[in-house]
Amino acid sequence: MTGLRTLVVVLGDQLDLDAAAFDGFDAAQDAVWMAEVAEESTHVWSGKQRTALFLAAMRHFAQALRGAGRPLHYKCLDDADNRGSLAAELHAAIQALKPQRLVMTAPGDWRVLQSLKAVAEEVGLALDIRDDRHFYTTVREFAAHAKGRKSLRLEYFYRELRQRHGVLMNNGKPAGGQWNFDADNRESFGREGPVGVPARASFAPDAITREVIALVNTRFAQHPGDLDSFAWPVTREDALSSLRVFIEQRLPLFGRFEDAMWPGEPWLYHSHLSAALNLKLLNPREVVQAAEVAYHAGRAPLQSVEGFIRQILGWREFVRGIYWTQMPGYLERNALDAQQTLPAWYWTGQTDIACLRDAITQTLQHGYAHHIQRLMVTGLFTLLLGVRPQEVHAWYLAVYVDAVEWVELPNTLGMSQYGDGGLMASKPYVATGKYIQRMGGPCAGCRYDPALREGERACPYTTLYWEFLMRHEALLQKNPRMALQVKNVARLSDAQRQAVTQRAEAIRRGEVGAGP
Numbered sequence: 001m002t003g004l005r006t007l008v009v010v011l012g013d014q015l016d017l018d019a020a021a022f023d024g025f026d027a028a029q030d031a032v033w034m035a036e037v038a039e040e041s042t043h044v045w046s047g048k049q050r051t052a053l054f055l056a057a058m059r060h061f062a063q064a065l066r067g068a069g070r071p072l073h074y075k076c077l078d079d080a081d082n083r084g085s086l087a088a089e090l091h092a093a094i095q096a097l098k099p100q101r102l103v104m105t106a107p108g109d110w111r112v113l114q115s116l117k118a119v120a121e122e123v124g125l126a127l128d129i130r131d132d133r134h135f136y137t138t139v140r141e142f143a144a145h146a147k148g149r150k151s152l153r154l155e156y157f158y159r160e161l162r163q164r165h166g167v168l169m170n171n172g173k174p175a176g177g178q179w180n181f182d183a184d185n186r187e188s189f190g191r192e193g194p195v196g197v198p199a200r201a202s203f204a205p206d207a208i209t210r211e212v213i214a215l216v217n218t219r220f221a222q223h224p225g226d227l228d229s230f231a232w233p234v235t236r237e238d239a240l241s242s243l244r245v246f247i248e249q250r251l252p253l254f255g256r257f258e259d260a261m262w263p264g265e266p267w268l269y270h271s272h273l274s275a276a277l278n279l280k281l282l283n284p285r286e287v288v289q290a291a292e293v294a295y296h297a298g299r300a301p302l303q304s305v306e307g308f309i310r311q312i313l314g315w316r317e318f319v320r321g322i323y324w325t326q327m328p329g330y331l332e333r334n335a336l337d338a339q340q341t342l343p344a345w346y347w348t349g350q351t352d353i354a355c356l357r358d359a360i361t362q363t364l365q366h367g368y369a370h371h372i373q374r375l376m377v378t379g380l381f382t383l384l385l386g387v388r389p390q391e392v393h394a395w396y397l398a399v400y401v402d403a404v405e406w407v408e409l410p411n412t413l414g415m416s417q418y419g420d421g422g423l424m425a426s427k428p429y430v431a432t433g434k435y436i437q438r439m440g441g442p443c444a445g446c447r448y449d450p451a452l453r454e455g456e457r458a459c460p461y462t463t464l465y466w467e468f469l470m471r472h473e474a475l476l477q478k479n480p481r482m483a484l485q486v487k488n489v490a491r492l493s494d495a496q497r498q499a500v501t502q503r504a505e506a507i508r509r510g511e512v513g514a515g516p
């Protein structure tokens with residue numbers, strides 16, 4: 001095609017026919033460009049589930065574009081002349097198609113934005129980057145909210161959005177008379193464990209997805225995880241169906257068991273919608289609205305509906321604002337000067353630490369773990385161990401199907417690792433193994449004991465928790481929310497301190513934790 005007016009660039013996480021990039025699209029003069037490239041699976045060691053989900057969803061979206069009559073130039077990963085990076089592929093497409101301009105919806109990744117801008121500059125083409133209206137807020141609105149604040153807290157931002165968008169509001173007041181039901185949302189399952197958890201909404205791979213699975217198994221054979229259980233929604237229709245199933249079957253108990261876990265139960269009452277949302281197969285407004293409708297119809301209690309909406313209207317928008325207002329410096333922050341390397345078994349799950357084995361194994365198997373497993377099992381361990389936040393970030397970005405940098409990085413570096421020194425979280429999320437035990441961790445079947453701080457059978461979390469407090473005592477003393485914990489550490493005798501330090505050193509040397 002010559003004389004092309006606009007080439008619309010669509011990335012793997014922009015699978016929305018109504019995206020801003022398509023405004024004014026004219027099939028007679030414009031075309032769409034998409035490319036599968038190896039770099040997006042190798043810049044971090046991307047898990048097989050994650051790569052397969054992106055590629056399968058992209059190929060189904062390509063079908064939807066063709067069905068909508070939008071001319072498409074699509075490069076497959078296994079095309080013989082694939083150049084391996086978005087920049088190289090876009091450059092080649094521009095040379096071949098000679099568009100007058102490029103248009104795209106703002107990407108979710110700072111690195112990708114820079115590389116595509118550089119291509120446009122190099123070839124001297126205008127690149128029109130449009131606000132991503134998938135989100136409730138623009139980055140400019142978040143920046144205005146953040147202006148002049150030393151630390152950023154979800155609660156104020158979330159309330160502003162509830163009011164502005166009239167979500168769960170009743171004559172200007174929050175539904176049920178309060179903004180927050182977190183205190184009701186901390187139950188665990190008790191001794192008998194969860195009973196009657198609905199099966200996960202699964203979508204059997206069709207021919208396109210099966211082809212992708214075969215491709216990923218060959219091309220990325222050494223990458224983490226496996227594809228035996230792949231059942232994620234890869235089309236808008238399937239994503240809508242998975243939303244419906246969540247609202248009917250899981251939302252009612254979402255709130256009560258939001259923080260609970262149980263060995264061998266990966267799905268519990270969570271929605272499993274993050275990947276569909278982040279690929280833009282679902283719009284957050286339709287998700288929030290479906291939950292609100294269920295509440296008004298008496299099909300789900302307010303504590304669940306508010307808790308769920310808070311995650312999407314609140315956290316999801318909040319972390320995006322943090323990412324785009326703090327990048328690129330955010331990526332390098334390391335406020336606790338953590339320098340340890342990530343244990344190699346994070347990539348295999350081969351550890352005798354039962355809760356970590358459980359969370360990592362399911363992660364590699366499904367590309368999924370729920371929030372408390374990410375924050376208080378895998379994330380807590382690296383925080384206490386003192387792993388470099390950048391290595392922790394590379395792991396989270398690689399292994400989860402929903403991982404895109406705008407949402408993964410603030411959650412990992414800010415919320416979980418306290419790498420931003422408190423910009424996002426008011427204190428480090430630290431706890432002993434007893435917290436994991438209380439929330440349903442597999443402590444009964446673990447060779448360690450969550451109540452023990454020292455000695456051979458001491459739970460690594462419990463040892464490292466005390467050692468963390470000792471190591472950062474001076475810094476934590478300045479934080480009123482840590483006062484009680486700092487007071488407790490001050491009571492330790494010299495001998496107790498020494499025993500904790502010795503055991504923590506053994507953990508860091510890898511003498512604890514390795515092996516099945």
Ligand SMILES: Cc1cc2nc3c(=O)[nH]c(=O)nc-3n(C[C@H](O)[C@H](O)[C@H](O)COP(=O)(O)OP(=O)(O)OC[C@H]3O[C@@H](n4cnc5c(N)ncnc54)[C@H](O)[C@@H]3O)c2cc1C
Nearest residue numbers: 270271272273274311315316370371374375402403408411
């Ligand atoms: C260290 C760490 C890394 C994380 N990395 C990612 C990531 O790469 N991608 C990602 O989407 N989420 C990430 N999260 C947030 C959260 O854990 C996942 O969104 C959630 O577990 C996805 O499962 P779900 O869809 O069943 O969520 P649910 O528990 O059902 O929650 C509903 C929805 O709310 C949104 N949500 C919930 N919590 C958050 C949050 N903290 N930040 C942003 N959105 C949220 C998600 O879209 C999710 O689908 C991370 C959290 C931590 C602690």
Ligand code: SF4
Nearest residue numbers: 355433443446450459
């Ligand atoms: S005892 Fe400690 S290491 Fe073992 S499962 Fe419980 S919290 Fe995890």
